[in-house]
Amino acid sequence: MVEQVSNVTHKYLRPKKTFPNVWCPGCGIGIAMGALIRAIDSLNFNKDDVSVVSGIGCTARIPVYLDFNTLHTTHGRAIAFATGVKLANPKLHVIVISGDGDLLAIGGNHFIHAARRNIDITCILVNNYIYGMTGGQYSPTTPFAKNASTAPYGMIEQSFDPSDLAKSSGATYVARGTVYHASQLSRLISQAISHNGFSFVEVISNCHTQYGRLNREGSAVKMIQWQKEYAVPASAAARMTREELEGKFVTGKLHEVFRPEYVSEYQKIIDKFNEEEEENRQLQES
Amino acid sequence: MAEVETKRKKSFYKENVPLLMQGNEACALGALAAGCRFFAGYPITPSTEIAEILSRLLPRVGGKFIQMEDEIASIAAIIGASIAGAKAMTSTSGPGYSLMQENLGYAYMAEVPCVIVNVMRGGPSTGLPTKVAQGDVMQSKWGTHGDYFPIVIVPSSVKECFDYTVKAFSLSEEYRIPVTVLSDEVLGHMREIVKLPSQEELNIVTVPKPYEPPEWYKHFEITPDFRSPMASFGEGYRFHLTGLTHDEYGFPTASKTEIVRKLEKLRLKTMRHLDELTDVRVEMMDDAHIMIFAYGSTARAARQAIRMARKRRFKVGLIQPRIIWPFPDQIVREYLERVDLVIVPELNQGQIIREVKRLRYRHVKIIGLNRFDGELITPQQILDKLKEERH
Amino acid sequence: MADTEKVEVKKKWKKRSDPVVIYKKWCKACFICVEMCPQKVFDTDRDGYPVVTRGLDCTQCSICWLHCPEFAITSSEK
Numbered sequence: 001m002v003e004q005v006s007n008v009t010h011k012y013l014r015p016k017k018t019f020p021n022v023w024c025p026g027c028g029i030g031i032a033m034g035a036l037i038r039a040i041d042s043l044n045f046n047k048d049d050v051s052v053v054s055g056i057g058c059t060a061r062i063p064v065y066l067d068f069n070t071l072h073t074t075h076g077r078a079i080a081f082a083t084g085v086k087l088a089n090p091k092l093h094v095i096v097i098s099g100d101g102d103l104l105a106i107g108g109n110h111f112i113h114a115a116r117r118n119i120d121i122t123c124i125l126v127n128n129y130i131y132g133m134t135g136g137q138y139s140p141t142t143p144f145a146k147n148a149s150t151a152p153y154g155m156i157e158q159s160f161d162p163s164d165l166a167k168s169s170g171a172t173y174v175a176r177g178t179v180y181h182a183s184q185l186s187r188l189i190s191q192a193i194s195h196n197g198f199s200f201v202e203v204i205s206n207c208h209t210q211y212g213r214l215n216r217e218g219s220a221v222k223m224i225q226w227q228k229e230y231a232v233p234a235s236a237a238a239r240m241t242r243e244e245l246e247g248k249f250v251t252g253k254l255h256e257v258f259r260p261e262y263v264s265e266y267q268k269i270i271d272k273f274n275e276e277e278e279e280n281r282q283l284q285e286s
Numbered sequence: 287m288a289e290v291e292t293k294r295k296k297s298f299y300k301e302n303v304p305l306l307m308q309g310n311e312a313c314a315l316g317a318l319a320a321g322c323r324f325f326a327g328y329p330i331t332p333s334t335e336i337a338e339i340l341s342r343l344l345p346r347v348g349g350k351f352i353q354m355e356d357e358i359a360s361i362a363a364i365i366g367a368s369i370a371g372a373k374a375m376t377s378t379s380g381p382g383y384s385l386m387q388e389n390l391g392y393a394y395m396a397e398v399p400c401v402i403v404n405v406m407r408g409g410p411s412t413g414l415p416t417k418v419a420q421g422d423v424m425q426s427k428w429g430t431h432g433d434y435f436p437i438v439i440v441p442s443s444v445k446e447c448f449d450y451t452v453k454a455f456s457l458s459e460e461y462r463i464p465v466t467v468l469s470d471e472v473l474g475h476m477r478e479i480v481k482l483p484s485q486e487e488l489n490i491v492t493v494p495k496p497y498e499p500p501e502w503y504k505h506f507e508i509t510p511d512f513r514s515p516m517a518s519f520g521e522g523y524r525f526h527l528t529g530l531t532h533d534e535y536g537f538p539t540a541s542k543t544e545i546v547r548k549l550e551k552l553r554l555k556t557m558r559h560l561d562e563l564t565d566v567r568v569e570m571m572d573d574a575h576i577m578i579f580a581y582g583s584t585a586r587a588a589r590q591a592i593r594m595a596r597k598r599r600f601k602v603g604l605i606q607p608r609i610i611w612p613f614p615d616q617i618v619r620e621y622l623e624r625v626d627l628v629i630v631p632e633l634n635q636g637q638i639i640r641e642v643k644r645l646r647y648r649h650v651k652i653i654g655l656n657r658f659d660g661e662l663i664t665p666q667q668i669l670d671k672l673k674e675e676r677h
Numbered sequence: 678m679a680d681t682e683k684v685e686v687k688k689k690w691k692k693r694s695d696p697v698v699i700y701k702k703w704c705k706a707c708f709i710c711v712e713m714c715p716q717k718v719f720d721t722d723r724d725g726y727p728v729v730t731r732g733l734d735c736t737q738c739s740i741c742w743l744h745c746p747e748f749a750i751t752s753s754e755k
Contacts, residue, residue, distance in 0.1 A: 025706060026705070049520065064528070064537060072526065074389055088324050092520050224709065
């Protein structure tokens with residue numbers, strides 16, 4: 001059996017953990033996790049140089065299975081923890097993986113400020129439009145008029161567009177993928193990790209157990225195939241009118257700019273003092 | 287040569303020279319001397335000076351300073367930095383300390399060393415931002431949810447601010463636990479003459495690194511003295527850290543035996559070392575019939591009050607705990623047997639007095655002297671209280 | 678040279694009945710592989726778990742193992 005389970009992904013799974021994983025059958029989080037693993041594999045990183053940080057929720061259970069330096073923190077604070085990890089050890093490639101409620105509701109403040117700061121963290125948001133683990137309450141991304149267990153008469157709040165939020169907060173790389181387009185997703189994630197600066201990848205996923213059940217969207221397969229129908233590649237979207245894009249979402253790389261990155265800017269200050277000290281020492285010697 | 291002199295003057299740490307400095311400054315310098323290389327904070331009166339000083343000095347020693355978006359993020363960032371291998375600290379005051387409680391609990395659970403300086407101010411809520419109080423004593427013990435046994439230090443002078451910040455780092459590393467330093471507004475802003483010790487005189491403890499190969503490594507190993515070595519991220523030990531109750535490897539568990547083992551470890555690692563964690567200054571207690579139990583800036587007034595009272599032939603002594611949690615039960619109980627009156631002056635409506643009452647021996651009279659109008663207790667007040675009781 | 682090698686490898690798996698292997702212990706029978714396979718290689722067994730029944734139709738498109746949330750499918754080519 002050992003040889004049989006020797007996919008690329010299995011190299012990066014923790015042997016001490018028991019499988020199958022914790023998620024419901026057919027959950028897109030597993031697919032997103034596979035995409036993340038393949039992205040890291042394609043970049044040929046040493047396992048010791050990768051740190052995966054998460055908060056609380058279904059998605060936040062990903063790190064426990066991954067054989068990296070993993071950190072499962074408190075609800076919404078993953079980015080704040082990751083900021084500390086990255087600053088204290090800039091060698092590490094820090095990846096934050098988080099759900100929509102975790103990152104945008106309780107952790108919204110940390111999210112926009114990390115994006116503004118442009119610190120070299122890769123943030124992956126698995127967006128399933130609902131709080132899955134606690135039983136289907138509405139989240140900041142639940143679309144208008146959809147049902148949730150705390151919105152039994154339909155959602156009357158407006159929802160966030162996480163990618164737009166990231167872009168306007170100052171993230172320097174923004175992309176959106178779906179779990180249906182799994183290979184494109186791992187490409188986007190690997191681009192995001194290699195990008196120097198705050199990079200953000202939104203992953204449209206499915207929660208058929210809560211969101212699908214409450215909104216009669218069908219099985220896992222149906223929900224994943226729904227993504228195929230409603231996803232518009234960025235290149236095609238550029239040629240489409242606003243009306244045509246109504247109700248659809250654009251996938252692919254949405255935004256990329258280059259701005260000074262926080263950790264390297266801080267390093268410049270430290271280097272300046274180091275040089276000064278060196279000069280000082282030379283003066284004293286002479 | 288002149289240029290060298292001016293450049294040398296930039297050096298911030300001068301050993302064995304009398305320096306006039308604030309309590310907050312002493313905290314900041316103590317942190318640097320202890321090897322703190324990461325600070326994350328959020329501006330809050332009256333602790334802001336610590337952040338300001340460290341933002342200036344940390345890059346000079348290769349450390350990092352970051353001003354986070356709130357106190358929740360500040361403590362999260364220092365925990366992250368500590369996990370990645372830097373000695374880390376944050377400073378705050380009452381409202382910020384309340385915000386930090388959630389992640390403070392995380393640090394207890396995940397056994398992450400870090401130091402939190404809480405410069406206490408009047409409360410509750412926004413309260414009295416520029417006035418002194420000692421209202422966070424019980425919060426520092428019971429603030430976060432669940433069962434845990436914290437270490438909390440209360441300095442009472444500028445020199446102690448320095449020494450005990452250094453000690454806070456050592457204790458946090460030794461026990462792998464977040465340590466709170468409860469300074470207060472008066473102490474933080476008061477200037478005193480301090481001679482900083484040389485680097486060799488400081489007794490700095492650093493958490494030991496594991497020596498076993500990575501595949502054998504247990505991040506939360508239960509050792510005979512409950513203090514386990516700690517690897518950092520990026521060192522080849524790929525471990526998992528979580529706030530969920532976990533086994534010795536750090537993986538979440540729901541097994542009854544593992545839960546008990548973990549929570550017992552959290553208790554025993556401080557409670558087994560009570561003798562090392564007792565730091566009490568005892569003054570003039572040999573012949574005393576009256577004991578004043580005071581901590582922090584109140585202890586200064588108490589010391590003066592004792593001098594005044596001794597002149598009037600009152601046999602008074604002072605017990606001043608510098609490590610207030612775990613509470614020094616042993617010593618307090620010992621002295622409670624010898625006295626018949628205990629006065630507990632506090633800048634709140636009676637918090638630590640409950641602990642003293644818990645240890646009450648026979649019919650010792652224990653009374654509180656409470657002031658919560660934003661001013662310090664004066665020596666005269668303590669003396670008046672004493673006279674009133676001994677009338 | 679390289680091309681002929683490739684052809685040989687291709688023939689090899691064509692002959693085999695199992696172009697992909699399902700690790701049943703990890704499988705949760707979510708049907709993603711069964712329904713998303715463009716060649717309809719899978720069928721379900723009595724318990725609802727997928728089994729490879731039309732292995733010869735498999736084109737090694739990798740859709741099944743890319744989309745398996747449980748990492749229970751491995752292509753035998755890889």
